Amino acid sequence: MSINRIFGLFLRHFFLIKGSLPRILDLIYWPTIQIILWGFISKFFSTYSDYYNNTVGVILTCAILYDFLFRSSISFNMLFLEEIWSRNFTNLFIAPLKISEIITSLVATALIRTLIGLVPAILITSPLFGISILELGMPLFFLFLSLYIFGITLGLFVSSGLLRYGPAFENIAWSSLFLLAPLGCIYYPIEILPEIFQNIARGLPLVYIFEEARSILVTNEVNYDNIKNAFMLNSLYLFLGIFLFYYSFAQARKKGSLINIGE
Amino acid sequence: MSKSVIVENLTKNYIKKEAVKNISFEISENEILGLLGPNGCGKTTTIAMMLGLLKPTYGNVFINGKNIENNRISLLHKMNFISPYIELPKKLTVKENLIVYGKLYGVKKIQERIKYLTEKLRLEDFLDRKTGELSSGQKNRVSLAKALINDPNILFLDEPTASLDPETGNFVRSFIEQITKEKSMSILLASHNMDEVKRLCGNVLMMKDGLIIDKGTPNELIKKHGKNNLEEVFLKLNKIKNEH
Numbered sequence: 083m084s085i086n087r088i089f090g091l092f093l094r095h096f097f098l099i100k101g102s103l104p105r106i107l108d109l110i111y112w113p114t115i116q117i118i119l120w121g122f123i124s125k126f127f128s129t130y131s132d133y134y135n136n137t138v139g140v141i142l143t144c145a146i147l148y149d150f151l152f153r154s155s156i157s158f159n160m161l162f163l164e165e166i167w168s169r170n171f172t173n174l175f176i177a178p179l180k181i182s183e184i185i186t187s188l189v190a191t192a193l194i195r196t197l198i199g200l201v202p203a204i205l206i207t208s209p210l211f212g213i214s215i216l217e218l219g220m221p222l223f224f225l226f227l228s229l230y231i232f233g234i235t236l237g238l239f240v241s242s243g244l245l246r247y248g249p250a251f252e253n254i255a256w257s258s259l260f261l262l263a264p265l266g267c268i269y270y271p272i273e274i275l276p277e278i279f280q281n282i283a284r285g286l287p288l289v290y291i292f293e294e295a296r297s298i299l300v301t302n303e304v305n306y307d308n309i310k311n312a313f314m315l316n317s318l319y320l321f322l323g324i325f326l327f328y329y330s331f332a333q334a335r336k337k338g339s340l341i342n343i344g345e
Numbered sequence: 346m347s348k349s350v351i352v353e354n355l356t357k358n359y360i361k362k363e364a365v366k367n368i369s370f371e372i373s374e375n376e377i378l379g380l381l382g383p384n385g386c387g388k389t390t391t392i393a394m395m396l397g398l399l400k401p402t403y404g405n406v407f408i409n410g411k412n413i414e415n416n417r418i419s420l421l422h423k424m425n426f427i428s429p430y431i432e433l434p435k436k437l438t439v440k441e442n443l444i445v446y447g448k449l450y451g452v453k454k455i456q457e458r459i460k461y462l463t464e465k466l467r468l469e470d471f472l473d474r475k476t477g478e479l480s481s482g483q484k485n486r487v488s489l490a491k492a493l494i495n496d497p498n499i500l501f502l503d504e505p506t507a508s509l510d511p512e513t514g515n516f517v518r519s520f521i522e523q524i525t526k527e528k529s530m531s532i533l534l535a536s537h538n539m540d541e542v543k544r545l546c547g548n549v550l551m552m553k554d555g556l557i558i559d560k561g562t563p564n565e566l567i568k569k570h571g572k573n574n575l576e577e578v579f580l581k582l583n584k585i586k587n588e589h
Contacts, residue, residue, distance in 0.1 A: 090448025094434065097441040101475075164434075172431040173491070176396050177449040178421035335400045338359070341393045 083183050091179065091187035095161055099195070109195060113149050113203040120145035121211045140299050141269055142213050144292055146204060148268045151229040151288070152259050153199050157192035158237025162244050163252065175340050181331055185324065188241075189234055196230075218298050224309045225291050231316040232287050236262075238323030242330035248339055268292050287312040287319070349374050349499055349531035350395070355404035357390050357555075364390040366555040367404070372499075372531045377521070379542040379563075380535040381575075382552030383583055388535045389428075391552075392501050395533070396426055408499060422450060427492040428503035432484075435477025439468060439487050442476055443494055450495035462490040466520065482513035489517065493524070502534045506541060514541075521545055539575040549575070551582055558582055 099105050124141035165171045174184075207213045215222065240258055243251040265279060266288030272280055283289045294308035334340050350372035357365040365387040372378045380388050393399035395406050397417040406413045408420045433442045440459065447455035463469055466486045471479055476487060485505070492500060505521070506514040518541055524530065536542050542549060543563040551559040551566070559566060559582060563575050570578045 084451065086451055087449050090445055093441075093448060094437070094445040097437045097445070098434065101436060101438070101441075168434045168436075169430075169432040170434050172398065172426075172428070173433065173446070174449075175398055176421060176424070176426050177446065178418045178451070179449060180418055332400075335398065338357075338390070338393070338399050340398045341389065 083180065083186065087177075087179055087183050088187040088190070091174075091184065092191050095164070095191045095195075098164065099198070106198065109199040110202050113153060113199045114206065116149050117142070117145060117203040117207060118210065121207060121213075125211060139213050139217070140296055142207060142211060143215050143218065143295055143299060144268050146200070146207070146215050147225060147229060147292065147295055148263070148266070149203070150196065150200055150226060151233045153196040154192055154230050154233025155236040155240075155259055156256075157195035158188055158234055159240050159244075159256075160195070161188050161191055162237075162241045163249075166244065166249055166252075172341065181328055185238070185327065188237070192234065192237065193230065196233075218295065219304075221294065221298060221304050221309065224313075225295055228287060228291050228309065228312045228316055231313075231320055232291075235316065235319045235323040238320075238327050242323070242326040245327070245334050246330040246337075246339060262286065262288065265289075266292060271296075285315070287315040290315070347374050348372065349376075349409055350533070351405075351407040352391075352395065353405045353407070355391065355394055355406065356402045357387075357394060357399065358402040364555055365394070365401075368552075368555075368557050369404075370550055370557065370560070372533060374531055375525065375529045376548065377525060377532040377534055377546045379546030379549035380533055380552060381537075381539075381542060381549055381579060386552045387555040388552055389430075389503065390555075392426070392503060392533065392535065396424065396501060397421065422495065423497050424499045424501070425450075425492040425495060425497040426501040426503070427488045427505055429485075429507045430503070433476050433487060433491060436475055438473050438475055439479070439490075440472045442487065443490060446491050446494045452495055458494060458496070459490075462493055465524075466490050482509055485509055485513065485517060489520065496528070498530060500530055500532045502532060502536075504536055504538075505534070506536070506538060514538075518544060539579060543575050551579070553583060 121142050127141070165174055204215055207215065218225065236258055240251070240254060243254055265275070265283045265286055267275065267283060268288070272283055272289055272293065275283055290308040290312040294305060297308070298304055348371045352368065352370050355365055355368050368391065380391070382388050390399065394401045395413065397413045397420070400414070408424065411420060413420055437445070443459045443462070444455055447458060452458050463472055466489055468486060468490060471483055476484065479487065489505070502521070506517050509517065521532070522545065525532065534542065534546060547562060549560065549563055549566060550557050561569065566578050567573070567575060570581055572578045572581060
């Protein structure tokens with residue numbers, strides 16, 4: 083792999099963001115609104131319900147974690163969609179870029195895009211709601227990492243579809259995470275789901291990640307089994323995602339979709 | 346003269362269409378080969394296979410003696426492509442685009458290369474402007490700069506002067522002539538502009554329905570078909586084929 087080429091593709095997106103204030107504001111705007119909204123909702127619950135004891139911390143922390151996942155995945159997809167929208171796709175694929183370099187560059191760029199959006203949102207939670215996500219302690223790093231890997235994996239699945247089917251796959255790019263959100267058990271325990279959905283949900287790393295986040299906040303105990311399960315599932319899905327991306331590229335070369343994508 | 350590009354029995358079949366049918370040709374070092382044919386005749390498909398963007402159903406493309414299928418990444422370092430159907434990111438400035446592509450092609454001294462291309466292609470006045478804000482003539486020159494950023498040995502030009510005013514078109518044609526004099530380069534030029542093809546190309550391939558239906562120098566083709574110019578040859582060949 084060439085660091086120079088990976089950096090080159092990163093620069094393409096860095097220049098794009100750097101040169102556009104509306105783009106930067108757009109990156110910051112939605113996570114901030116999301117966090118503020120969930121902050122007030124959970125404050126209301128904690129004020130008017132005994133059941134929702136410590137709810138501000140739990141719901142808001144889970145909202146931040148979910149938004150991190152959402153932004154990671156969307157950022158990855160957006161990087162790919164930008165190439166389609168700007169009709170630059172063919173230029174990229176006639177450059178001597180390896181698939182592994184494309185993936186590595188998009189992974190790094192997506193992280194930066196995600197952090198640009200989320201860091202300001204996280205910073206305002208403390209003065210506004212008296213909550214700091216850092217209360218999760220060291221496991222927070224593992225939860226973020228796990229979510230990031232899953233976000234990137236979803237991005238790889240969607241980008242594979244974009245590579246193979248072109249812009250027609252764009253709607254799936256936007257809706258993929260909304261589909262998984264109910265099964266991810268972000269704000270509630272898995273037992274809330276009907277049994278059949280519980281079985282499906284256990285196949286997702288999200289259940290273990292959010293279960294662990296809630297557990298740490300409520301009981302102050304860390305169950306590393308949840309973190310381990312999440313990483314094991316993540317490894318499996320990431321491998322599948324990378325395989326699918328390579329396969330889609332090979333199929334796109336066969337079917338000719340690299341030539342006229344975006345038209 | 347040694348052959349930079351050898352195309353052997355190249356074929357591309359889609360489910361409902363045979364896009365390219367068993368074509369073979371060669372491009373020598375320092376040669377500009379013209380590729381003529383009506384829309385949908387298989388020119389772009391042929392170029393895409395030569396660039397490794399499309400996998401052939403049968404046949405091979407050898408670039409500098411190496412099969413593109415097995416050596417795609419290493420060969421792409423010294424190849425490039427320009428087409429009016431693909432664009433550079435509009436929100437990036439001209440200079441930013443050239444830096445990005447310089448990095449992607451592993452150009453060692455990017456700033457020097459950009460300076461050289463800026464002078465050659467007269468980009469000074471809009472180097473710091475966003476690419477999307479430029480006129481089509483300016484965009485075309487920027488696309489040419491991108492296509493030359495890696496100092497390629499093999500260049501594919503797909504309608505390089507389409508939609509340009511006569512002055513800019515002439516500038517681009519003169520530039521192509523100039524770069525081939527300065528550097529040994531093999532160029533495949535697909536165009537609908539017959540005067541351009543006659544001016545620039547040593548040899549011409551005539552394509553229709555995925556086949557090469559005739560080839561030769563522009564003058565040979567004109568003489569062979571008893572016509573006054575290449576356009577009349579083009580029209581005659583397409584008429585004959587359509588009647589069949």
